[in-house]
Amino acid sequence: MRRNPGLWYAMPLILMMLLFFAAPLVIVGWYSLMPPRSFALTADLGLQNYRSAFTEGYGRPLMWSIIGAALTTLVTALLAWPTAKILHHHAGRWASLVTALIALPIFISESVRLFGLSVFLMPGGGILAGTLNAVFDVQIGTILNTRLAALVGMIYIHFPFMLFPMLLGVAMIPADRIEAARDLGANRWAVLREVELPLAAPGLLVGGLLTFVLCLGANAEAAILGGRAVTVITAAIEQRFNYAQDWPMGAALTVLVILVTAALVFPALRRIDLGRIIRR
Amino acid sequence: MKAQGNTVWLKAVWIGTILTALYLPIVSVVLASLANTRYMRFPHKTWTLDAYRAAAADYTTVTLHVISLQIAVSVVVLSVLLGTIGAMAYARYDWRGRSLFQKILILPIFFPQPVLGLALLLSMSALGIAPSWKTAVVAHAVWIVPIVTLVISIRMFGYDVAQEEAAFDLGASRWQVAREVTLPALWPGLFSGALFAFLLSWSNLPLSVYTSGADTPLPLWLFSRTATNYSPLVPAIAVIGTFVSGLIVLALLGIRRALFWPSAK
Numbered sequence: 001m002r003r004n005p006g007l008w009y010a011m012p013l014i015l016m017m018l019l020f021f022a023a024p025l026v027i028v029g030w031y032s033l034m035p036p037r038s039f040a041l042t043a044d045l046g047l048q049n050y051r052s053a054f055t056e057g058y059g060r061p062l063m064w065s066i067i068g069a070a071l072t073t074l075v076t077a078l079l080a081w082p083t084a085k086i087l088h089h090h091a092g093r094w095a096s097l098v099t100a101l102i103a104l105p106i107f108i109s110e111s112v113r114l115f116g117l118s119v120f121l122m123p124g125g126g127i128l129a130g131t132l133n134a135v136f137d138v139q140i141g142t143i144l145n146t147r148l149a150a151l152v153g154m155i156y157i158h159f160p161f162m163l164f165p166m167l168l169g170v171a172m173i174p175a176d177r178i179e180a181a182r183d184l185g186a187n188r189w190a191v192l193r194e195v196e197l198p199l200a201a202p203g204l205l206v207g208g209l210l211t212f213v214l215c216l217g218a219n220a221e222a223a224i225l226g227g228r229a230v231t232v233i234t235a236a237i238e239q240r241f242n243y244a245q246d247w248p249m250g251a252a253l254t255v256l257v258i259l260v261t262a263a264l265v266f267p268a269l270r271r272i273d274l275g276r277i278i279r280r
Numbered sequence: 281m282k283a284q285g286n287t288v289w290l291k292a293v294w295i296g297t298i299l300t301a302l303y304l305p306i307v308s309v310v311l312a313s314l315a316n317t318r319y320m321r322f323p324h325k326t327w328t329l330d331a332y333r334a335a336a337a338d339y340t341t342v343t344l345h346v347i348s349l350q351i352a353v354s355v356v357v358l359s360v361l362l363g364t365i366g367a368m369a370y371a372r373y374d375w376r377g378r379s380l381f382q383k384i385l386i387l388p389i390f391f392p393q394p395v396l397g398l399a400l401l402l403s404m405s406a407l408g409i410a411p412s413w414k415t416a417v418v419a420h421a422v423w424i425v426p427i428v429t430l431v432i433s434i435r436m437f438g439y440d441v442a443q444e445e446a447a448f449d450l451g452a453s454r455w456q457v458a459r460e461v462t463l464p465a466l467w468p469g470l471f472s473g474a475l476f477a478f479l480l481s482w483s484n485l486p487l488s489v490y491t492s493g494a495d496t497p498l499p500l501w502l503f504s505r506t507a508t509n510y511s512p513l514v515p516a517i518a519v520i521g522t523f524v525s526g527l528i529v530l531a532l533l534g535i536r537r538a539l540f541w542p543s544a545k
Binding site for chain 1: 291294295298299301302303304305306307308309311312319320321322323362365366368369370372373374375376377378381383384385386387388389390391392393394395396398399400401402403405406418419421422425426429479480482483484485486490498499500502503506507514515518521522525
């Protein structure tokens with residue numbers, strides 16, 4: 001045991017990951033290859049579920065989820081970048097308070113916050129519409145039950161997940177580098193593109209990846225705010241599992257989501273050393 | 281000089297806007313809980329705490345909190361235990377498979393949670409395991425243990441192993457070293473890990489949805505009641521639940537202060 005204690009200490013987690021992370025994914029993979037509507041594990045395997053996944057209209061929910069995740073990643077990045085720069089530049093008591101205030105909502109359940117967003121946006125007697133009506137006598141419509149509302153919900157929920165890795169990234173930019181670039185005649189845009197973004201890249205990559213992956217599976221936003229305007233892939237999978245009782249089809253859709261995730265996560269994680277960011 | 285003042289002002293507005301946007305929905309929940317009508321007509325004709333009275337009288341409130349608490353406490357214990365052991369492998373020892381272990385460990389964090397929940401649900405159904413709050417604990421753990429391991433590792437990286445060797449040289453036993461040198465040094469990391477585990481489990485929706493079976497934790501109940509059968513009871517219980525988790529966190533912080541303040545300097 002003394003010879004290689006690291007491996008021994010890693011064992012409990014390796015076991016947990018094998019039993020409750022890897023094994024379920026293997027089982028899902030197996031189911032996805034079985035004939036439609038079978039329940040017991042069989043060895044009669046084929047790719048028919050994947051074929052029907054694309055012919056029976058499941059491409060759409062998958063596409064919505066990918067588009068939603070990409071848009072959310074983009075918008076949260078655009079919102080988080082100036083925020084991270086400000087918080088880093090004015091580091092001090094105010095910045096710590098603001099940072100804590102931004103972090104706090106993460107720990108309030110997303111069902112509570114999304115519910116809040118929906119009563120805020122509700123037409124007629126909603127918080128926003130009701131207030132405008134009572135105070136300014138202005139009637140407004142609502143974006144509730146549209147794709148836009150679902151997107152707003154995703155941006156709202158995932159903003160902190162983009163901001164905090166980005167803060168770490170921004171902290172990796174030495175201030176003198178920016179000054180040096182300015183002294184050498186670089187304009188704002190050149191400094192951003194040539195100095196700030198490359199140096200902050202690890203943080204941006206982690207934030208972007210985390211946001212994208214979390215959004216890829218997100219369905220509470222669409223369920224609470226999107227109404228019936230949009231069916232995301234998770235909702236489609238759940239529907240196959242529960243109502244249609246077609247486990248193999250649901251499993252095939254699950255595998256497709258996992259493949260999209262893996263295609264992004266593996267190359268990205270090869271490029272960043274999370275241990276080094278943590279050790280700072 | 282003038283331009284400088286302008287940008288500071290602009291920055292303050294930007295930050296103010298972000299914070300307002302983040303907190304408006306939360307304030308909205310509180311406002312919604314003060315109504316007594318089934319359909320929201322804001323501003324309310326009568327502002328009342330009826331919904332809170334109803335929530336306090338309703339046994340569901342207690343059940344929901346008990347289930348959430350059961351899950352969260354189990355997750356805290358599991359993840360601090362496994363996370364501490366895991367952090368030894370992650371941060372302290374240098375071994376051959378370490379960098380692979382570090383990479384594999386973060387995979388559940390970079391994985392869509394509802395998809396993990398669904399994969400676990402399908403596996404459990406295939407194996408004939410009925411989902412309950414216990415299976416929800418397992419699902420939460422797969423996601424939270426890696427996070428807690430990272431949190432504890434941050435502390436572990438800053439820990440000087442030479443202290444332990446010094447204690448051994450002075451004749452301390454293995455147990456004494458663990459209790460008097462290692463644990464006190466790692467304690468802040470363990471505490472933050474426990475705090476994270478509690479809050480993440482308490483507020484989790486996407487894993488619980490598919491893995492908790494008939495045992496409904498708080499966020500799940502709120503989620504389903506928001507969609508159907510809405511009444512001011514829903515926001516009232518949301519506020520109570522958030523309050524309870526806040527109180528538990530404050531209590532934990534208080535315990536830490538009482539226990540460790542004198543020695544922490």
